[in-house]
Amino acid sequence: MEGTTSKSARLGVPRRWMYCPKVGKVIDGLFLPFKTPLCSLYDDRIDEPLRFYVKHVFTHPSLEGRKLGLWIDFTRTDRLLS
Template sequence: MSGPTLEKVLIGVPDRWMHCPKVGKLIDGLFLPFKTPLCALYDEQIEKKLRFHPEHVFNHPSMKGKKLGLWIDLTKTGPLLFCQ
């Protein structure tokens, strides 16, 4: 899987990302809504306590004992998750 280009990273963190909740409430024991985790390339632009990476989703307490079956990215900003 490809990730963001350095050019895209230099543009900055997507609008409204900083103030969006990291993870919502588990729905019917099946669906865990969460904001798009960002690749570590963005770390210098984000305060440590606000960073949110893909591993945070897998390590979230709501995921304990569960297997992730499907990851749907509904953003229109392009690849932000995985670094090359």
């Protein structure tokens, strides 16, 4: 997986990403669902309040006092993350 390049970022923000909730509710005290964070290459296409980075996952209040133990990526592409 190569990650995001400026070429892939020019393809734009993935469909439906913009208004998908950033983070869901913790499920059974174990799972924290969240949308795929995007890298800063997308910043010029996303208004600041809608931006969502990896750091936002680790600092989300739902994780307070907990450790993130596993990150499962269900995206079908490698163009979103760096």
